[in-house]
Amino acid sequence: MTLKWGVLGAGSVAQRRAMPAIQKATGAELHALFSRDATRAQKLADEHNATKAYSGINDLLTDTELDAIYISTPVNLHCEQVIAAAERGLHILCDKPMALNPQECEKMIAACDANDVHLQVCFLFRFHSCFQQIKAWVEENRLGHIVHGRMPFLKKYLLTADEWRAIPEQGGGGCMMDLGPHSVDMLRYLIGEVAEVTAFCGSPIYNYKVEETGGILMRFQNGAQAFTDLSFSAAQCDIVLELYGTEGTVTVLNDDGWKIHTNFDGEKQVIASQFEDLYQNQFEHFAECVATGMSPLASNNDGLRANMIIDAAYRSAKTGQVVKCT
Secondary structure (H helix, E strand, O other), X not given: OOEEEEEEOOOHHHHHHHHHHHHHOOOEEEEEEEOOOHHHHHHHHHHHOOOEEEOOHHHHHOOOOOOEEEEOOOHHXXXXXXXXXXXXXXXXXXXXOOOOOHHHHHHHHHHHHHOOOOEEEOOHHHHOHHHHHHHHHHHOOOOOOEEEEEOOEEOEOOOOOOOHHHOHHHHOOOHHHHOHHHXXXXXXXXXXXXXXXXXXXXXXXXXXXXXXXXXXXXXXXXXXXXXXXXXXXXXXXXXXXXXXXOOEEEEXXXXXXXXXXXXXXXXXXXXXXXXXXXXXXXXXXXXXXXHHOOOOOOEHHHHHHHHHHHHHHHHHHHHOOOEEOO
């Protein structure tokens, strides 16, 4: 089954990663894209071999040849656009974070359920072989009972005052909202459901309107704890993941590519991975889910739960209290 895709939000990520991945993916075809500027839309369509270019969102969504839509717009637009796409009968891959708040996520899920369309959230790390291997080890109890995890996401990303990530009403927040969903989701994927969180955040260097640095400590229902440290201001970070259990530990380092370092019962091992196009993996997985009805690796409920955890983290940072994730 080949899905004809439309791209809503043909920005830098879509241009560098998503649209090339659609072209490579089995079961996917880049049919159309949207840009508010008609000339730019046609230029991008020519560059990426899209069949059609649109400068009106309704024109894109009413294209009768479309099967699915990839939404990569500012966060404040996700809810409205997902609902509009669902009402047109289009399957949807929505970029993270899923929406500005959990209430919007619930509206999006309800609309997709009502129109019998497939909704996934773009949690790319789940599609990396490193994390799939670690997930298998956790399920096999190779690490024993998980005690602690850490997934930092620290990068240099300087915001300009007019971009949507720097405007709270459009992006919903700073590094915790933009980077946090990836690490929160992965720790939840590997360890289990989060019970409560505490967090700190701020913008001590650049004085942005959104936080440039933050940290979220999560306590899981199984008793484990995990931490994600997040920043737009750090020069670099080579640690991808740390996972500590009663019977073993796993660390993923970015050292000329991702490498898994394991220590099971005192026996150490290093496993290197090759480059993987995670966008291509997700688009191929999406097509298989639509064709067969299989459960997605990154579901709409995963998007909702990540949003609930981030929302609780902001409330904790504001009040100084531990906040339950219910």
